[in-house]
Amino acid sequence: MKVICEGLDLSDAVMKVVKACSTKTTNPILECIKISAKNDGLTLVSTDGEIAIQKKINAEVFEEGEIAVPGKYFSDFIKKLENVQITLSTDGDKLTIQYADAESVIQLLNADDFPSIDMEIGENQFTLLQKDLKELIARTTFCCAQDDSRPVLKGCLIEAKEGMVTFTALDGYRMAVCKRNVISMSEDISVICPARTLNEIARMLAGEGEEIVVYVQKGMMLVSVDDTVLTSRLYDGEFVNRANIIPKSFSSEIVVDCAALAASVDRASILARTDKNSIIVFDIKDGAANVSSNTSIGRVNESVKIMLDGKDVTIALNSKFVSECINAVSDEKTRIGFNGAVAPCVIYPVNGDAYLYLLLPVRTNA
Amino acid sequence: MKVICEGLDLSDAVMKVVKACSTKTTNPILECIKISAKNDGLTLVSTDGEIAIQKKINAEVFEEGEIAVPGKYFSDFIKKLENVQITLSTDGDKLTIQYADAESVIQLLNADDFPSIDMEIGENQFTLLQKDLKELIARTTFCCAQDDSRPVLKGCLIEAKEGMVTFTALDGYRMAVCKRNVISMSEDISVICPARTLNEIARMLAGEGEEIVVYVQKGMMLVSVDDTVLTSRLYDGEFVNRANIIPKSFSSEIVVDCAALAASVDRASILARTDKNSIIVFDIKDGAANVSSNTSIGRVNESVKIMLDGKDVTIALNSKFVSECINAVSDEKTRIGFNGAVAPCVIYPVNGDAYLYLLLPVRTNA
Numbered sequence: 001m002k003v004i005c006e007g008l009d010l011s012d013a014v015m016k017v018v019k020a021c022s023t024k025t026t027n028p029i030l031e032c033i034k035i036s037a038k039n040d041g042l043t044l045v046s047t048d049g050e051i052a053i054q055k056k057i058n059a060e061v062f063e064e065g066e067i068a069v070p071g072k073y074f075s076d077f078i079k080k081l082e083n084v085q086i087t088l089s090t091d092g093d094k095l096t097i098q099y100a101d102a103e104s105v106i107q108l109l110n111a112d113d114f115p116s117i118d119m120e121i122g123e124n125q126f127t128l129l130q131k132d133l134k135e136l137i138a139r140t141t142f143c144c145a146q147d148d149s150r151p152v153l154k155g156c157l158i159e160a161k162e163g164m165v166t167f168t169a170l171d172g173y174r175m176a177v178c179k180r181n182v183i184s185m186s187e188d189i190s191v192i193c194p195a196r197t198l199n200e201i202a203r204m205l206a207g208e209g210e211e212i213v214v215y216v217q218k219g220m221m222l223v224s225v226d227d228t229v230l231t232s233r234l235y236d237g238e239f240v241n242r243a244n245i246i247p248k249s250f251s252s253e254i255v256v257d258c259a260a261l262a263a264s265v266d267r268a269s270i271l272a273r274t275d276k277n278s279i280i281v282f283d284i285k286d287g288a289a290n291v292s293s294n295t296s297i298g299r300v301n302e303s304v305k306i307m308l309d310g311k312d313v314t315i316a317l318n319s320k321f322v323s324e325c326i327n328a329v330s331d332e333k334t335r336i337g338f339n340g341a342v343a344p345c346v347i348y349p350v351n352g353d354a355y356l357y358l359l360l361p362v363r364t365n366a
Numbered sequence: 367m368k369v370i371c372e373g374l375d376l377s378d379a380v381m382k383v384v385k386a387c388s389t390k391t392t393n394p395i396l397e398c399i400k401i402s403a404k405n406d407g408l409t410l411v412s413t414d415g416e417i418a419i420q421k422k423i424n425a426e427v428f429e430e431g432e433i434a435v436p437g438k439y440f441s442d443f444i445k446k447l448e449n450v451q452i453t454l455s456t457d458g459d460k461l462t463i464q465y466a467d468a469e470s471v472i473q474l475l476n477a478d479d480f481p482s483i484d485m486e487i488g489e490n491q492f493t494l495l496q497k498d499l500k501e502l503i504a505r506t507t508f509c510c511a512q513d514d515s516r517p518v519l520k521g522c523l524i525e526a527k528e529g530m531v532t533f534t535a536l537d538g539y540r541m542a543v544c545k546r547n548v549i550s551m552s553e554d555i556s557v558i559c560p561a562r563t564l565n566e567i568a569r570m571l572a573g574e575g576e577e578i579v580v581y582v583q584k585g586m587m588l589v590s591v592d593d594t595v596l597t598s599r600l601y602d603g604e605f606v607n608r609a610n611i612i613p614k615s616f617s618s619e620i621v622v623d624c625a626a627l628a629a630s631v632d633r634a635s636i637l638a639r640t641d642k643n644s645i646i647v648f649d650i651k652d653g654a655a656n657v658s659s660n661t662s663i664g665r666v667n668e669s670v671k672i673m674l675d676g677k678d679v680t681i682a683l684n685s686k687f688v689s690e691c692i693n694a695v696s697d698e699k700t701r702i703g704f705n706g707a708v709a710p711c712v713i714y715p716v717n718g719d720a721y722l723y724l725l726l727p728v729r730t731n732a
Contacts, residue, residue, distance in 0.1 A: 070663060073636060073637060073640075073663055073664070076636045077633060077636050077637075077666075080629065080632055080633050080636075081633075094664075095664075100668075101668065101669040102630070102633075102666070102667060102668035102669060103667050104633070104637075104664065104665060104666040104667055104668070105664045105665050105666075105667075106663065106664035107662065107663055107664050263446065264468070266446060267443060267446050267447075267468075267470070270439060270442045270443050270446075271439060271443075274439070296473065297436060297439055297472065297473055298439070298460075298461075298470065298471045298472035298473050299470060299471050300443075300468070300470040300471075301468060301469050301470055301471075302466075302467065302468035302470070303467040303468060304467075
């Protein structure tokens, strides 16, 4: 292989694909970026076995070829060569990088060992605005499970149906549901995508008002922005049926200003964090929600104005979970429904059904 | 104690003094902020036994008194009350914080247990521009020792003499010396100040062209900016005599462009870091310094233009140490003096003696 390319192009591409390089693996080839020189360009690709990212750039190709270069060192190095022209040439298992007055060499791995990656997924798709996809991701993935006890819960259920796409995430303590319109779709889709794939996709999305196509096929998903293509394995498994766990009615419903509630929960959380259950208590009576936390260090006691429809209710919740969900609501006001102290409470919009957060209460001895 | 104050004032003061609260101690009183209400203001002070920070703010005092409040929780809490008026009142060992519709309570410690802190240090002093003090700190403290094997080396030697102040830091592998003019001084001063005190002082300095007075007395140092006063213990001990370790002459001297050398060292460091000694080699021949590193992952080989006076020389250095020192030089060009492969090399200005970095070579088997 022998190619000449611009440092800025190569650096940009390397930075994008290196994110899919594996960082903890016993297989060094998964720490590599595979670079293929063909026709008038370079294709860079990396994968950790779950996510793969590919990016093409223009280059003057004197000799075609394929190499596998250690991702971290190569990216650290190329990042510092943005302003110069770079010549890459191979000699056996060595890559020579020439720039300005310098010549550096990196030891290559065997490109044949690099896993083959299918970047041609195109069977089913749904198309939506980039800004809508970003919001769907931001408002749900934080509720995905972090641990491996039920691996499928580390993913987000994505359902496209009847012109809507719905994201559902749950971790055993809370559930997030978010809906947006699709611009077009091929057929009904229901897949479980790893949260980290979605968070990586969110970082790729730059155009707010532009459209993005999400392709799904045979346990894989593909998203392409400019010349960067991300593919990911999907999870196989059963998700909880939403309809079975969302209450159909509430014995108490409140409407509350999100910012005021978030600020009170925030202050109550400072002390609550010192307690292992991180409990805050909502004591809801006509006209006011009393938000409190009580620990050995002290107690916080605030009153937030509400409109109450139904019975008075007192409920203990995990302060971090409440705080994250309230902060994810971008509306000025929100509704919260309760069915007493030991049933889940549900945060949902004053109008419509764009989002829903369900929170399990914390059992206290009080 | 009973006082009313503005959230913004209290928050600003708490943020400043909480930095001196101890974070790892078996003595909870050192994690506290002591608040004294007297006349028409509050005085907040905290100390970890080494540094103490004090700040005064205006407040309406209805009842004078002194309290000790857990620093971390109080600061986290007050930070979230910047826009409201706050009433602080005590009842026994409880502090009630009233704001808007809320009333929160924090458990107090006994203010009598708080160590007494002398904020009246005024015997000897030197005065310099804030920007000069900032530079003296930024260009030396990174060379202070990090470990406790020789505690005195965790400090910086500060000498004021003949209208100049000189900072010296050394960690056994390298030494940094930086000089600036003083505007005035009372008498010759030679003290060793903890690096962390100096870094804390640097963060307090806001006015570039304004003057700052550094007071020294009986093993203590004091600096005051606006209404914030920082005092610190000084270290007791002997510092290496600079004159004994700085070479008087060099067998080779080069003049080099700092940015070009820094960029080459930076790239060579990426690979060098994978090696435990993190070695880069300077190979200096008439007209060029060859900067290289060589590890199992690859090798970097760059050529940097120089002017050489004296013999050719090859020397192996720790890449991190070289990089940090070169980056601390703000001049366009710098001079480096060598006395062969096994003697220290010295980075110093083309003109004058505003700074000096001395680096010990790494012994290699080659």
